[in-house]
Amino acid sequence: MNAYDLTLRQAFHAHVETSPLPVTASLSAPGSQQGAALPLADHLADLAVAALLDEADLSPKPGLVDRRSNGAHHDMSLALMHASALALWPCLRQMAEAAQQCGAIGLPLRAALGRLGREGEATMLATTGGVNTHRGAIWALGLLVAARALDPGASAETLARRAGRIALLDDPVAVMSDSHGNQVRQRHGVGGAREQAQQGFPAVIEHGLPQLRRSRAAGAGEAHARLDALLAIMATLSDTCVLWRAGPEGLQVLQRGADAVLAAGGSASLGGRRRLRELDAQLLRLNASPGGAADLLAACLFLESAGSV
Numbered sequence: 001m002n003a004y005d006l007t008l009r010q011a012f013h014a015h016v017e018t019s020p021l022p023v024t025a026s027l028s029a030p031g032s033q034q035g036a037a038l039p040l041a042d043h044l045a046d047l048a049v050a051a052l053l054d055e056a057d058l059s060p061k062p063g064l065v066d067r068r069s070n071g072a073h074h075d076m077s078l079a080l081m082h083a084s085a086l087a088l089w090p091c092l093r094q095m096a097e098a099a100q101q102c103g104a105i106g107l108p109l110r111a112a113l114g115r116l117g118r119e120g121e122a123t124m125l126a127t128t129g130g131v132n133t134h135r136g137a138i139w140a141l142g143l144l145v146a147a148r149a150l151d152p153g154a155s156a157e158t159l160a161r162r163a164g165r166i167a168l169l170d171d172p173v174a175v176m177s178d179s180h181g182n183q184v185r186q187r188h189g190v191g192g193a194r195e196q197a198q199q200g201f202p203a204v205i206e207h208g209l210p211q212l213r214r215s216r217a218a219g220a221g222e223a224h225a226r227l228d229a230l231l232a233i234m235a236t237l238s239d240t241c242v243l244w245r246a247g248p249e250g251l252q253v254l255q256r257g258a259d260a261v262l263a264a265g266g267s268a269s270l271g272g273r274r275r276l277r278e279l280d281a282q283l284l285r286l287n288a289s290p291g292g293a294a295d296l297l298a299a300c301l302f303l304e305s306a307g308s309v
């Protein structure tokens, strides 16, 4: 990392540490000069990292690392999630710059994103001592940051569709991996992170974002609205992390449980909070962590802050 990257990261870190608001909200607050004062690629990297930090901090998330606990993880903590998110800033900025340089969706951009994505994964693993904190997030946010860099005026829905078009292209140098996602796809015949992106992020566009807006409109506070958005994603996603650790039974517990919280009035209601506690306890018993849904909440928060309304 060069001195410029380091200075910007330190400035961003200081901003994060002192912000009384969720980071995504403070970056897009009225009067914030953040976006106007920075090159586009830097601004997009800030927004993407802010989305990762806000996702990690949001509490109480069932089964996941948050401010209360490490959820179903023995090798992750909130500090590790923060460190991983901040370490991805240069990678996300380079992905935005690659899109600006390529200027259009096509194989050169797909190849550049593949190379930068693999470098980002290596940086993440070096930062976390080998723990996979954000593989799915690098994938989703990398595609979305690139789509946004190509088209600064686009809506969240358009950006998700464009990111999907990039994901449909084959990375010319990709090697077939023995990832958890691949193993689960073969065993259970579900789509995973790749298919979710290729379809234009339906879990975000059809479930997460609409729920976020509905909960806010119904008077829920920001944290509750974001929890509800996460639950709406959980209720429909074939999360390969949950399938890997807890099989189809675990996925059913997750989807039904998330649905039950929303049906009881959402995380802001008394009944919803009771159901949320039950879901958390069930996921911990099953050792199940919905990491894919968490990544897609970050994608949802990024799209909200980066897309035009």
Ligand SMILES: CC(C)(COP(=O)(O)OP(=O)(O)OC[C@H]1O[C@@H](n2cnc3c(N)ncnc32)[C@H](O[C@H]2O[C@H](COP(=O)(O)OP(=O)(O)OP(=O)(O)O)[C@@H](O)[C@H]2O)[C@@H]1O)[C@@H](O)C(=O)NCCC(=O)NCCS
Residues within 6 Å of the ligand: 113, 114, 115, 116, 117, 118, 132, 133, 134, 135, 136, 137, 138, 139, 140, 141, 142, 143, 171, 177, 179, 180, 181, 182, 191, 192, 193, 194, 196, 237, 238, 239, 240, 241, 244, 245, 289, 291, 292, 293, 295, 296
């Ligand atoms: C296309 C890739 C995303 C690779 O996908 P694949 O499915 O082959 O690989 P995985 O390694 O399984 O990673 C997929 C990650 O995506 C998240 N995810 C899961 N389900 C979904 C879904 N339905 N939709 C969207 N996203 C989903 C999830 O990430 C989170 O979980 C991580 C923890 O998972 P895991 O490693 O299984 O960890 P543990 O359970 O803790 O393991 P144990 O302790 O049990 O051992 C966590 O990091 C979250 O981020 C999946 O992990 C893409 O990565 C790829 O092709 N990369 C190559 C480079 C490239 O082209 N990059 C482009 C950049 S734009």
Ligand SMILES: Nc1ncnc2[nH]cnc12
Residues within 6 Å of the ligand: 055, 056, 063, 064, 065, 066, 071, 073, 076, 081, 133, 134, 137, 289, 290, 291, 292, 294, 295
């Ligand atoms: N908050 C979180 N807890 C566990 N895994 C995750 N992957 C992405 N965000 C996560």
